[in-house]
Amino acid sequence: MAAVALREDGHLGERYLLAGPEPISPRQQAKLIGEALGEPVEFIEQTRAEAFNVLSKAWTAEVADATLEVIGNPNEIERAASSEVERLTGRRGRTFAEWAERNAAAFR
Numbered sequence: 001m002a003a004v005a006l007r008e009d010g011h012l013g014e015r016y017l018l019a020g021p022e023p024i025s026p027r028q029q030a031k032l033i034g035e036a037l038g039e040p041v042e043f044i045e046q047t048r049a050e051a052f053n054v055l056s057k058a059w060t061a062e063v064a065d066a067t068l069e070v071i072g073n074p075n076e077i078e079r080a081a082s083s084e085v086e087r088l089t090g091r092r093g094r095t096f097a098e099w100a101e102r103n104a105a106a107f108r
Contacts, residue, residue, distance in 0.1 A: 001016055001018060001084070001085055001088050001089060004088045004089055005088070016084050016088065017077065017080070017082040017084050018082070018084075018085075019080060019081060019082035019084075019093075020081060020082070020085075020093050020094065020095060020096055020099075021081055021082070021083065021085070021086075021092065021093040021094075021095060022081050022095055022096070023079055023080060023081050024096045026043065027043045027045075028096070029096055029100075030042070030043035031043070032096055032097045032100045033100045033104075033107055035097070035100070036097070036100040036101045036103075036104040036107075037104050037107055037108065041107075048068055048072060051068055051072075052064050052065065052068060055067060055068065
C-alpha cells in the first residue's frame with residue numbers, strides 16, 4: 001500500500017486502514033504461527049501488571065503504560081478486517097496464515 005501511495009497521485013491527505021482481510025486474535029495468531037512451524041506455539045495471557053513488569057524493564061513506565069493501553073484496549077477499527085489493500089493494489093491482501101507460512105523462518 002505504501003508503494004502505491006508514494007508512486008501514484010491522489011493519495012495526499014488520505015488515510016488507509018492497514019489491516020488484513022480477516023479479523024484475528026492474538027491467540028489465533030499464535031496458533032497459526034505454530035501451524036506454519038509445524039509445532040505448537042503456546043499463547044500465555046498475562047495480566048496488565050505482569051505485562052507492565054516485563055515491558056518496563058526495557059521501556060520507561062510511561063511508554064510501557066501507553067503501549068498496554070493501546071494493545072490492551074483495541075478499538076473497533078483495530079479489530080476490523082479491511083479490503084483496502086486489494087482496493088489500492090489490485091491484489092488480495094494476505095491472510096495471517098499466509099503471512100505466517102511465508103515468514104516461518106523468522107520464528108525458528
